Amino acid sequence: MQHAPETFVHLHNHTEYSLLDGASRIPAMVARAAELGMPALGLTDHGVMYGAIHFYKACREAGIKPIIGCEVYVAPRSRLLREGRVDRDPNHLTLLAADHEGYVNLMRLCTVGQMEGMYYKPRIDKEILAERSKGLIALSGCLQGEAASRIVDGDVDGARESVASYRDIFGKDRFLLEVQRHGIDKQVEVNTVLARFSKEFGLRVCATNDLHYVHRHDSEAHDVLLCLQTGARFNDPNRWRFSTQENYLKTPAEMIEAFADMPEALASTLEVADQCDLKLELGVSLLPPFDVPDGLKPDQYLKKLVAKGMEWRFGQPSPAVRERADQELSVISQTGYASYFLIVWDFYNFARQNGIMVGPGRGSAAGSLVSYCLGITNLDPLSEKYGTDRVAQIITFTTMASKAAIRDVGRVLEVPLRDTDRLAKLVPVWQGRSKTLEDTVKEIPEFREAYESSEEAKRLIDVAKALEGVSRNVSTHAAGVVIAPEPLVHYTPLQFGPGREAVITQYDMKAVGDIGLLKIDFLGLQNLDIIATCLRLIKERTGAVIDIEKIPYDDAKTYRLISDGDTHGVFQLEGAGMRRMIMDMRPSRFEDIIVTIALFRPGPMQDIPAYVARKHGRERIEYPHEWLEPILESTYGVFTYQEQVMEAARVLAGFKLSEADILRSAMGKKDRVKMAQQRQKFVKGAVAKGIADQAAEHLFDRIAAFASYGFNKSHSAAYAVISYQTAYLKANYPLEYMTALLVNMEGNAERVATAIVDCRLRGID
Numbered sequence: 001m002q003h004a005p006e007t008f009v010h011l012h013n014h015t016e017y018s019l020l021d022g023a024s025r026i027p028a029m030v031a032r033a034a035e036l037g038m039p040a041l042g043l044t045d046h047g048v049m050y051g052a053i054h055f056y057k058a059c060r061e062a063g064i065k066p067i068i069g070c071e072v073y074v075a076p077r078s079r080l081l082r083e084g085r086v087d088r089d090p091n092h093l094t095l096l097a098a099d100h101e102g103y104v105n106l107m108r109l110c111t112v113g114q115m116e117g118m119y120y121k122p123r124i125d126k127e128i129l130a131e132r133s134k135g136l137i138a139l140s141g142c143l144q145g146e147a148a149s150r151i152v153d154g155d156v157d158g159a160r161e162s163v164a165s166y167r168d169i170f171g172k173d174r175f176l177l178e179v180q181r182h183g184i185d186k187q188v189e190v191n192t193v194l195a196r197f198s199k200e201f202g203l204r205v206c207a208t209n210d211l212h213y214v215h216r217h218d219s220e221a222h223d224v225l226l227c228l229q230t231g232a233r234f235n236d237p238n239r240w241r242f243s244t245q246e247n248y249l250k251t252p253a254e255m256i257e258a259f260a261d262m263p264e265a266l267a268s269t270l271e272v273a274d275q276c277d278l279k280l281e282l283g284v285s286l287l288p289p290f291d292v293p294d295g296l297k298p299d300q301y302l303k304k305l306v307a308k309g310m311e312w313r314f315g316q317p318s319p320a321v322r323e324r325a326d327q328e329l330s331v332i333s334q335t336g337y338a339s340y341f342l343i344v345w346d347f348y349n350f351a352r353q354n355g356i357m358v359g360p361g362r363g364s365a366a367g368s369l370v371s372y373c374l375g376i377t378n379l380d381p382l383s384e385k386y387g388t389d390r391v392a393q394i395i396t397f398t399t400m401a402s403k404a405a406i407r408d409v410g411r412v413l414e415v416p417l418r419d420t421d422r423l424a425k426l427v428p429v430w431q432g433r434s435k436t437l438e439d440t441v442k443e444i445p446e447f448r449e450a451y452e453s454s455e456e457a458k459r460l461i462d463v464a465k466a467l468e469g470v471s472r473n474v475s476t477h478a479a480g481v482v483i484a485p486e487p488l489v490h491y492t493p494l495q496f497g498p499g500r501e502a503v504i505t506q507y508d509m510k511a512v513g514d515i516g517l518l519k520i521d522f523l524g525l526q527n528l529d530i531i532a533t534c535l536r537l538i539k540e541r542t543g544a545v546i547d548i549e550k551i552p553y554d555d556a557k558t559y560r561l562i563s564d565g566d567t568h569g570v571f572q573l574e575g576a577g578m579r580r581m582i583m584d585m586r587p588s589r590f591e592d593i594i595v596t597i598a599l600f601r602p603g604p605m606q607d608i609p610a611y612v613a614r615k616h617g618r619e620r621i622e623y624p625h626e627w628l629e630p631i632l633e634s635t636y637g638v639f640t641y642q643e644q645v646m647e648a649a650r651v652l653a654g655f656k657l658s659e660a661d662i663l664r665s666a667m668g669k670k671d672r673v674k675m676a677q678q679r680q681k682f683v684k685g686a687v688a689k690g691i692a693d694q695a696a697e698h699l700f701d702r703i704a705a706f707a708s709y710g711f712n713k714s715h716s717a718a719y720a721v722i723s724y725q726t727a728y729l730k731a732n733y734p735l736e737y738m739t740a741l742l743v744n745m746e747g748n749a750e751r752v753a754t755a756i757v758d759c760r761l762r763g764i765d
Helices: 026-035 052-062 100-115 126-131 146-152 156-170 185-201 216-230 252-258 263-275 298-314 319-335 338-353 369-374 382-386 402-412 417-426 437-443 445-453 455-467 509-514 526-542 556-563 576-585 590-599 604-615 626-635 642-653 657-669 672-688 693-707 713-732 734-744 749-761
Strands: 040-043 065-074 091-097 121-124 136-139 175-179 205-207 391-399 471-483 494-496 503-508 518-521
Touching (some): 040 052, 100 136, 100 494, 100 503, 175 185, 252 263, 338 518, 402 437, 402 455, 417 445, 445 455, 526 713, 556 713, 590 604, 590 713, 604 693, 642 672, 642 693, 657 672, 672 693, 713 734
Parallel strands (some): 391 503
16 A cells, blocks of 8 residues: 655635635635645635635745645536526536646636626536646546535446546546545545546546635634525524534644545645646736837837927926926836836826816826826726727725624624624724724723623634634725736636626736736716816806816915815815814915825824914924934924835835835735834834834834825825815806706715705805
């Protein structure tokens, strides 16, 4: 008999991306495999590849080989047939990408399943599998695999036919018979027959554990997750559940013990891992080509458009303007982003030609002179221009936040509603988000007391902690669109979004960025419709044609309206808290509006009273450190913009600007691991420059408290433009503006009522 290997590779594994079925988090799963010395690890979520890029990166960082796969659903007949139960119960098949061709084929199969074969589940069939089998290794599946289910049904001949068909599709070297042992009686019979088929067909057997959670003690949380999927109560004796508590990431020793009589099934896992050698090139730039006229190169055409744009914006541009433009164009050329700017200009041009109102953009790009000369849009003319197969919206996932996890788990465990509600309400909200349950136990005495004194509360909170942050369902990103140089399915699997109206990527915004695809945010703003309607009404009523981009930014009536808090219907300035702030601040210049929008965020909001008092001379200006005075002088010693954080890191701790941007990103994403690394680096750099250790820690905390939610100045300025434009129209053309407001608020009863009251106060009937 063959000797058992010393280690083992888990090839059949489900994560939270097997929505409401898998409870494993990728970081925890990968960390556990690395801890156990496993050389590789597989990912096989149900019918999707949502986590593939995150998994690949996590494995590479942990020093183990990532094996990207998918547990696909195979239609018993054709993926195109949808006729009752016979087509509603597909068989499972475990697919693993051995190389890049297999990875691309896997993405195509997942896309076909979602977009052609969806019938309760995303199904493929053997026809498309035969077309896309190259580079793929297949395992015959769990008890719901075709061969296994036929064996369970007593149809051994049918199981034999199934094995033969998959052998013919994949060949002997790439099709293995999957055996599992979870203490389920049916598996004993299935494994016996599959072992016989192994000899009959000359095929390898391969042991898997169908992982759905990382540790054995996670089984209860997983069971609750299944209840959330089915709407059942935990104590319902008739509900669907896993038969045992064995579907966790077992140690090599546990797997060797379970398959002591089948060492060849263990050895096969290492052989399959050796067969798989997928290497993904991440961090590259995959810009779609831009069709440049007149035989010019993208850099040359961009320079031509910017020169034309400078004349449009400035008339006779000053030497300083030309120097800035040349500097930006040089950087754009060196980084290879000329086509990107041309694509964005193309969107803007499309919008102008079609009479569609465009805003001043968002984010740091709004601070670019090249962007200013070209313009920025938020409309999608993409499908015709770039091809429907190269453009898609981006997926996002709704996750279980702490309060929701408490309520969901309480419902499943049938904890009295009043008790569940009390615990959920004790979870504090900080900077716009509910705190984690772990932090709540530490920081809220009443919550901690319930956890420590009540078995029922402890169980509820422990299960909720295990499920907190787990992906619950799929959604479509509010603004994200991705454009590819080739059909998108070469780079990401696709599916329909909710409602089956739009095509979306299966990779989220972060993963799409990691593989290098061009992402653009198209954010529709109702305020642009209000402005466009108002301008049309002004022209119809008075004959005046107003160019909203050329209105004066020193209009006294506008600043009086803002300072008086008369900002119902004014973009970004109409909330009660914002109105109180601007009445205290009394903005008198455009810069004040930029500051107002930047400050009214969870990060810097706590410094608003100090800012206002210092602006009006009621409080002495103080700086967190004397070296920060040049950076914070214009904002009265208060961190207001992300750029100030980056500059502070440079001055205080010797960061390069590229390093400071990494710090800003880590803070913004609240990545605890990266934040700890950045803290250590910041403190070390600050101490090296002569700052005391404790003072350096305090400075880092001050910066982090702001940076997690702060805006960059360009983003605030872009928003401030629309704020000023709407305030200007309301101050100078109140009848037309309020009419436009009411027209565009149809269906929002609360806002319409507020606008009607505002009209009456102005004497508008």
